[in-house]
Structures are given as structure tokens and as C-alpha cells.
Amino acid sequence: MQSKVQLTDPRALRAYAHPTRMALSGLLRREGPLTATRAAELTGESVASCSYHLRILAKYGLVEEADPAGPGREKPWRATAQFTDWPTYSEDPAVAAAAEALTLAVAENYFHRMTRALETRGELPREWKEVEQFSDRTLYLTPDELKMLSERMTALVAEFDDRGADPSRRPEGARRVPILQVAYVAPEAEPPVGGDGRPEPGEEES
Template identity: 80%
Template sequence: MAEKKQSRSKVELTDPRALRAYAHPTRMTLAGLLRREGPLTATRAAELTGESVASCSYHLRILAKYGLVEEDDPGGPGREKPWRATAEYTGWPGYSEDPAVAEAANALTLAVAENHFHRMTRALEARRELPPEWQEAERFTDVTLYLTPQELTELGERIDALVARYADRGSDPSLRPEGARRVPYLQIAYVAPEPEPPAREEEP
């Protein structure tokens, strides 16, 4: 990430309209691209994403409407004006008593999960091209734990603290050691649905 002018670490989405807007895959891609690559014009974004310039311009304006990106140079000419991300991360409610917010937030979470799955699948298909040390370093594992809500929260906070040690490298390339590469690190923990009890046979 090279967002030299970012003033916030996270933008929180609570408006159902904003949540639904961000769930679009092209908009998530554009927001992530701006966070990694710094200010970009719609033309450059189109080159990097494979989308048309008109499509990128449209989706950037939608992202700007909900505070996710903004013009880096408001006086720039048309599609050549650069855009930048307003924060390094996007957050949204994990729970809400407002049905509209809850529905939109769940839909966004599902869209993000599908996006991560798509990207991960592509990476796994191409991993044979990586040097052996990278193939050995990659993580693909799971474990089932029995936790209380408090314990799950504590576990997440401890993992966040470990990950935070490397977070500054995203916004400051000079902190990246030689050989460092971009590594999406996913944290996923969900409550497994309880299995249904076996059906009882009726006595004759």
C-alpha cells in the first residue's frame, strides 16, 4: 500500500446503501488497488484491472460517494484526475439490531468471502511457479476449537497484535525487507452450525 495522504486507518460502513455498494467485486478491487498502489487515475486503474476506463470512472465515483475514495487532485482533468483511498481498511458491523443493516452487512461479508475464495483459487492454481521456499512457507490449514465468545474475541485480538508488527510495511515500502512479497493473510473463524439430532424412530 502506498497511500501517502491517508488520514484514517479504517473507514466504517454502517449505511445499508454503502454496504451494498461496496459489495460489488469491481469496487472492492479498485479500493484494494488504490490502497496498495497509491493515487491512480481511472485510465491507469483500467490498465491494471482489465476494466474499461468508463467502468472504472463510474465505480470510483460510487466509492467516493460513500467515503471510500476521494480525488487526490480535485482540479485534475476528467478521467486523468488521480483518486486515492481514504483509509487502509474497510470495516462493517458484525451484528446489528437494524434488519436493513444486518442484511446488507451479511451480504457484504458473503461477497468478500467469495472474492477471497476466487483470489485464493487463482493463487493455488499458480503456486507451482513459486520458488520452493515460498511454497513451503504458505499456510493452508485448519483446526476446530471449542471456545466461548470471550475466548474467540481474545484469540482474535492476540492474532491481530502479531499481524500488526508487519502492518507498517503496507504503507511504507522502505520498511519491506529484500525478498518481501504481498501476502494476503486471512483470518476466518465462524460458529459451526450444530448438527441436527438423529431422528427418533417411532415405536410400533
């Protein structure tokens, strides 16, 4: 499996911006080759739906058949790369619009997954509750400084990347922990604090 697949075709960007396809892509990266039937069991989608979405992902190089000779829906599929990348800026309006739509879809997917985790957080042992993170910090940075900070954070997290593809590298007690790296330029004028007393961004920490 290669490290990264780059999406630049607006059609591929729009195709990937679908919750089921993002879920299937992530599932194949974590669990390895899966049939449409097994993917349906793990996602709650129908076998026909998974089969259709897997073919769309294959069309744009995000997944491939692990065994082309396999029978119908029982043929296994695998991810082609560990990560998906797309432009954060483009002179092409079609690419820019499709990339922005995909970024929004991914952000919504992050929020949905995090909300589900928070809803079941009560089931976690104390040792995990005490180390989970839910905080933010506002910094004043130049573009070069933000790039440097992002590269340093990425390098730190990458030290544990090999555990994703190789379960034998996971120490006893390790669990799947999504790490979100999000940095955005805040609008010049922040909206006022509402009557519900919610703090401005940068004031939350737990």
C-alpha cells in the same frame, strides 16, 4: 490515510459489495493514488467502468480525489483508509441484511483470489512453497475466548502493517502475502462425509 473507514449505511454496504469496487479499493490501498486509466490497465476493466465505480466509492467515503483539479479521467484517486469495517451485528434489519450480504461477497472474493493464487502456485520458488499455509483447526471456545484469540492474532499481524503503505519498510525479497483471519461458529449438526472421502473440517493440514 486514516486506519479504518466504518460502513453503517445499508446503501454504502450494498455499494461496496461489488467485486470491481472491492478490487479498486484494494488497489488504491496497495499502489497509492491512481487515475481511472491506470486502474483500468491494472484491473482489466474499461476506463469508463473504473471511473464509474470510483465515483460510487467516493460517494460513500471509501476513496477521494487526490488532485481535484486534475483533468477528467486523468485525475488521481486515493483510498481514504487502509481498512474497511462494517457491523457483524445490528438491531436494524436493513443494516443486518446489507452487512451479511457484504460479508458473503467478501468471502467469495477471498475464495476467488485464493483459487487464482493456487492455480499459479507452480511458478513460485521452493522457499515460498514451503512456508505457504493451507490448514485449519477446530477449537472449542467461549465468545470471550474467541474475542481474546482474535485480538491477539490481529495484534501479531499488525506488526507488519506499516509495510503496506510504506514500500521503504519492506525488506528485500518481501512479497504481498494476504493473511485471512476467519473464525465462525459451526452448525450444531455437521453434514456427513460424502462418498468422495473428503475429510470433515478440522482434519485438513498441509
